[in-house]
Each structure stands twice: as C-alpha cells, then as structure tokens.
Amino acid sequence: MQKTVAIVGLGLIGGSYAKALARHPHYKIIGIDKDPEIIRMAISDKAISQGGDASSLPLADIVLLALYPQATIDYIKENGDKFKKGAIVCDLCGVKSAVCEEIIPFSKEKGFAFIGAHPMAGKEVSGYQNSEATLFQNSSFIITPQDAPHEAIDTLTKLAFDAGFCQVVQTTPHDHDKRIAFTSQLPHAIACAYVKSPRSRQYKGFSAGSFKDVSRVALINEKLWSELFLMNSNKLSDEIDLLIKHLSEIRDAMDRGDKESLEKLLADSRKIMEEL
Amino acid sequence: MQKTVAIVGLGLIGGSYAKALARHPHYKIIGIDKDPEIIRMAISDKAISQGGDASSLPLADIVLLALYPQATIDYIKENGDKFKKGAIVCDLCGVKSAVCEEIIPFSKEKGFAFIGAHPMAGKEVSGYQNSEATLFQNSSFIITPQDAPHEAIDTLTKLAFDAGFCQVVQTTPHDHDKRIAFTSQLPHAIACAYVKSPRSRQYKGFSAGSFKDVSRVALINEKLWSELFLMNSNKLSDEIDLLIKHLSEIRDAMDRGDKESLEKLLADSRKIMEEL
Numbered sequence: 001m002q003k004t005v006a007i008v009g010l011g012l013i014g015g016s017y018a019k020a021l022a023r024h025p026h027y028k029i030i031g032i033d034k035d036p037e038i039i040r041m042a043i044s045d046k047a048i049s050q051g052g053d054a055s056s057l058p059l060a061d062i063v064l065l066a067l068y069p070q071a072t073i074d075y076i077k078e079n080g081d082k083f084k085k086g087a088i089v090c091d092l093c094g095v096k097s098a099v100c101e102e103i104i105p106f107s108k109e110k111g112f113a114f115i116g117a118h119p120m121a122g123k124e125v126s127g128y129q130n131s132e133a134t135l136f137q138n139s140s141f142i143i144t145p146q147d148a149p150h151e152a153i154d155t156l157t158k159l160a161f162d163a164g165f166c167q168v169v170q171t172t173p174h175d176h177d178k179r180i181a182f183t184s185q186l187p188h189a190i191a192c193a194y195v196k197s198p199r200s201r202q203y204k205g206f207s208a209g210s211f212k213d214v215s216r217v218a219l220i221n222e223k224l225w226s227e228l229f230l231m232n233s234n235k236l237s238d239e240i241d242l243l244i245k246h247l248s249e250i251r252d253a254m255d256r257g258d259k260e261s262l263e264k265l266l267a268d269s270r271k272i273m274e275e276l
Numbered sequence: 277m278q279k280t281v282a283i284v285g286l287g288l289i290g291g292s293y294a295k296a297l298a299r300h301p302h303y304k305i306i307g308i309d310k311d312p313e314i315i316r317m318a319i320s321d322k323a324i325s326q327g328g329d330a331s332s333l334p335l336a337d338i339v340l341l342a343l344y345p346q347a348t349i350d351y352i353k354e355n356g357d358k359f360k361k362g363a364i365v366c367d368l369c370g371v372k373s374a375v376c377e378e379i380i381p382f383s384k385e386k387g388f389a390f391i392g393a394h395p396m397a398g399k400e401v402s403g404y405q406n407s408e409a410t411l412f413q414n415s416s417f418i419i420t421p422q423d424a425p426h427e428a429i430d431t432l433t434k435l436a437f438d439a440g441f442c443q444v445v446q447t448t449p450h451d452h453d454k455r456i457a458f459t460s461q462l463p464h465a466i467a468c469a470y471v472k473s474p475r476s477r478q479y480k481g482f483s484a485g486s487f488k489d490v491s492r493v494a495l496i497n498e499k500l501w502s503e504l505f506l507m508n509s510n511k512l513s514d515e516i517d518l519l520i521k522h523l524s525e526i527r528d529a530m531d532r533g534d535k536e537s538l539e540k541l542l543a544d545s546r547k548i549m550e551e552l
Contacts, residue, residue: 120481120482120483120484121484122484139484140481140482142481142482167481169481169482176482178475179475179478179479179482180482181475182473182475182476182479182487183475183479183482183483183486183487184482184483184484184486184487186470186473186490187470187486187487187489187490188486189523189526189527190466190470190490190519190523191545192522192526192541192542192545193519193522193523193525193526193545194462194463194466194519194522195545195548195549195552196518196522196544196545196548197458197462197515197518197519197522199454199455199457199458199459199515200458200548200552201548201551201552202455203455203458203459203552205396205416205418205443205445206396206416206418206445206452206455206456206459206460207396207459207460208396208397208398208415208460210459210460210463210464210493211458211459211460211463213463213489213490213492213493214462214463214466214489214490215549215552216489217486217489218545218546218548218549219546219549219550220542220545220546220549221546222538222539222540222542222543222546223539225542226535226538226539226542227535229526229530229538230530230533230535230538233530233531233533236527236530237527237530237531239473239475240523240524240526240527241527242472242473243466243469243470243473243523244520244523244524246468246469246470246472246473247465247466247469247516247519247520248516248520249469250465250468250469250505250516251465251512251513251516251517254505254506254509254512254513255509255513257506257509259502259503259506262498262502262505262506263498263499263502264498265468266468266496266498266501266502267498268472269467269468269469269471269472269494269496270468270494270495270496270497270498272471272472272476272477272494273471273491273494273495273496274495275477276471276476276477276479276491
C-alpha cells in the first residue's frame with residue numbers, strides 16, 4: 001500500500017530524502033518548502049509528486065521534518081492539529097533530548113506518533129541544489145523512539161532502508177546526545193578553534209593531510225551549529241573540558257621534558273585506536 | 277653523470293626513497309640498515325644496488341638519513357670523518373632547528389654540505405615492508421638549507437623531483453618548526469587527546485566522518501613522536517595553549533547561553549576556511 005510522505009524543508013537533507021524515496025513506488029512524496037522555486041525544481045526532478053504547505057499535512061502518513069532544531073519544534077507546535085491521527089512525525093535534527101522532551105508529550109496529547117531521528121550523513125554544502133538520492137548510502141540512521149508504537153518504529157525503519165541507509169541504530173535521546181557531543185560536535189568545535197591559529201594561513205606545503213582532516217568541518221554553518229551546540233551545551237562542554245585536560249597532560253609532559261610520561265600518554269592513545 | 281646515494285635507514289621513508297630513485301639510471305643506491313634481512317629484501321626488489329655500512333659512506337655523493345631525530349644527530353656525529361669532501365648530507369626528520377643547529381657547524385668543520393629536509397608524506401604504518409616508490413608523489417619536500425652551497429641545493433632539489441615530489445619549499449629551520457608544530461604536531465596531539473574520551477569506544481554508527489578525521493593519527497608511533505614533540509616543545513606548547521584558548525571561548529559562550537557570541541566565533545572560523 002502506498003504511503004504518503006510529507007517532507008518539510010527541501011534543503012540538503014529533505015531534498016535528498018525526496019530524491020531517494022521518490023525512486024520507490026511505495027511512497028508518494030509531498031514537498032513543503034517556503035521557496036516556490038525549490039518546489040518547482042523538485043517537481044521537475046521528479047523528487048516530489050506535488051508541492052504543498054501546512055494545509056497538506058492531514059494527507060500524510062509520515063511527516064519528515066528537515067528543518068533547524070528550533071524551527072522543527074516551532075513547526076510541530078504550530079501545526080499540532082493538522083497531523084493525521086496516528087501519523088508518524090519524525091524530526092531529523094542533530095540533537096535529540098531538547099526536541100524529544102518538548103515534542104513527545106505534545107504528540108501524545110495530539111494523537112500522532114513522534115520519533116526523533118538523526119541521519120548520520122551530510123556534506124560541507126547545503127541546500128536543495130546539493131541534495132542527492134545517494135546521500136544516505138552506507139550511512140547510519142539513528143532513532144530515539146522512546147515509547148512510540150512498534151508499528152511506527154517498523155515503518156520508519158523500513159523507510160530508512162528504502163532511503164539507502166545501511167543501518168538503523170535505536171538509542172535514547174540522552175545517549176544519542178552524549179555520543180554525538182563527542183563524535184560530531186566536538187570535532188566541529190576543534191576545527192573551529194584549530195583554524196584560528198595564525199599559522200593556518202601558512203599551511204600550504206606543510207601538511208601531509210592532518211591539517212585538512214582537522215580543519216575540514218570548520219567550513220561551518222554557524223546558524224545551524226550554534227543551535228545544535230546550545231541545545232546540547234552541557235554534554236559538549238564536558239567533552240571540551242575533557243579534551244583540554246588531555247591536551248594539557250601532553251603539554252605539561254613536554255614542558256617538563258618528561259619523555260617517559262609523554263611516551264606513555266601517546267602509547268595509551270595508540271592502544272585505544274588499536275582496540276577500535 | 278651517475279651519482280651515488282647512500283640511504284641510511286631503510287624504513288618506510290628510506291625504503292620509499294630507494295624504490296623511487298632506483299628507477300632513475302642517474303642514481304646508484306647504497307642501502308645502509310642494521311637489519312641484514314632488509315638489505316636482502318631491498319636488493320631483491322632492485323631498490324638498492326648494494327648494501328653497506330658506515331664504511332661505505334666515503335663512496336657517496338649524497339647521503340640521505342632516514343632515522344629518528346636523535347639517531348640522525350648521533351649517526352652524523354659518529355661518522356663525521358667518513359663523509360666525502362663536499363658530499364651532500366641530508367636528514368629527513370620532522371624537526372629542523374634541533375638538528376640543523378647541532379649539525380650545520382659540525383658539517384662545516386668536517387667539510388661536507390648539510391641540508392635539513394622534511395618530506396611531507398607518510399603512512400600510518402612503518403617499516404621497509406610498507407615503503408613504496410610512489411609515496412612522495414604529489415607531496416611537498418621542505419628544505420632548510422641555510423647557507424649551504426647553491427650546487428648542493430640544486431642537486432637535492434633535482435633529487436626530490438626525481439623521487440616524485442611535486443614541489444620543493446625552501447624555508448628556515450625556525451619557520452619550518454613553527455609551521456609544522458601547527459600543521460602536523462598539533463593534529464597528532466589533538467588526536468591523542470581526543471580518543472581518550474570514554475565515548476571513543478562508542479563512536480560506531482554515530483559519526484559521518486568527523487570522528488575518523490580527528491582520530492586517524494592517534495594510531496601513533498610514540499617513540500618517534502615523543503622525540504619530535506620534545507625537540508619542538510616550545511612551539512608545540514604555544515599552539516596547544518592557543519587551541520585551548522579558542523576551545524575555551526566556544527565553551528564559555530555556550531555555558532553562558534550566548535548565541536550571538538557563539539555564532540560569531542563559528543562564523544570567524546568559517547571565514548578563515550573560505551579564505552584558505
């Protein structure tokens with residue numbers, strides 16, 4: 001049976017979902033975007049079968065919200081009465097506790113199933129123009145369903161595989177946020193701090209790859225990432241403190257000229273990498 | 277006219293030089309390594325035309341030292357009388373001031389031309405077994421010749437291009453060490469500090485690439501890198517302090533919930549990246 005999927009926000013992520021799912025006759029895609037030009041492009045690309053706005057929400061069995069975190073919360077709150085009874089509503093933000101804590105009680109009140117999700121895929125560029133049907137291939141789709149109905153979890157899991165993800169990971173919003181603070185937000189904070197050295201303007205010819213690896217994600221969208229950082233600030237703050245502690249240990253051993261301690265600090269890191 | 281090149285230490289770097297230069301009839305390669313098995317392998321690979329030891333040094337027009345930094349200094353000091361008059365002796369260590377300050381006056385006394393160098397290429401694995409003729413392709417060869425004779429610089433530059441490097445960068449030992457502290461040593465310190473978070477054991481499924489980018493070089497050779505860090509400790513220590521300062525600014529803006537400052541801090545980094 002065909003499912004109607006409304007995708008709200010046809011940027012990099014929403015556009016890629018539309019293109020990936022449009023390949024499956026199983027899904028009919030309604031695209032919702034404030035820019036009519038994007039809607040026209042998406043129809044012409046056959047990424048969506050029609051455009052719409054919030055008034056189209058009652059048609060959707062599944063609603064995917066590909067908006068910034070605060071905009072996601074606001075959109076759901078403003079349109080709480082428009083979702084079909086029993087519809088599956090899913091956000092795609094990089095933080096989960098802040099969204100789930102606010103939306104799950106609201107969804108129960110309004111009679112739709114909310115599932116927090118986070119696609120582990122992206123690009124350094126944004127916008128529909130950069131979206132592609134293959135963006136999610138070989139990537140992980142994280143969901144934090146809490147006590148959502150099993151059928152809703154199953155439907156969303158199937159949708160993830162249909163969109164190209166290679167695995168679906170279920171966890172709690174708290175666990176997601178703790179792990180993502182380390183694996184994704186901390187590298188972004190490191191990159192932004194790293195490139196501020198005056199030496200970053202002189203790296204050419206002096207790096208065999210390390211500079212590019214560390215600095216890559218400093219090409220950051222500051223509006224999006226400020227929201228993500230602030231909605232997960234305790235956990236990211238803890239990771240930054242821990243990193244500073246471990247950097248200071250290396251610096252202090254160096255400053256003391258203490259080769260034995262320095263070797264041990266580096267060897268400990270090597271051993272962790274060997275285990276991973 | 278054929279030049280005789282002695283390569284001391286047939287590990288990843290020395291072995292790769294041998295394999296790259298052996299393709300050119302212009303060079304005759306003598307391999308010097310304390311492990312006779314490596315010499316046998318290198319002869320069988322036609323990477324060297326003969327094995328040797330310090331007693332072969334007087335035959336060499338060019339001596340490339342592919343040893344650890346302290347071992348490089350010790351080897352040159354111990355064998356100062358064996359180099360041919362006017363021979364070009366070149367180290368390949370990742371730090372330059374510590375080596376050049378000790379060796380350049382010594383080389384003048386002994387009558388050979390010493391040029392410090394640093395090939396911007398490597399691998400996460402070491403040893404002759406991992407060496408390859410193409411290791412240096414598309415890489416940068418840095419030299420810090422100070423007041424070495426022009427002919428020596430020209431000869432070493434030609435040798436670098438013959439080994440596959442795509443550019444040769446001339447600078448001073450001080451400038452090299454300052455830039456390398458940032459582009460190479462700091463990323464290694466970051467990687468080693470980063471993986472020490474307990475969350476590193478749980479990264480799977482929670483990273484779209486950032487975790488791997490930052491952690492890659494934590495698979496470190498602690499004996500080599502402790503030497504490199506300690507021989508450049510002031511400059512690396514300064515870069516660590518600067519990174520901690522910039523990380524702390526991000527953390528403090530987050531802790532204050534100060535969205536405007538946080539956005540500005542991230543936007544500043546983005547702008548630097550756009551300029552690079």
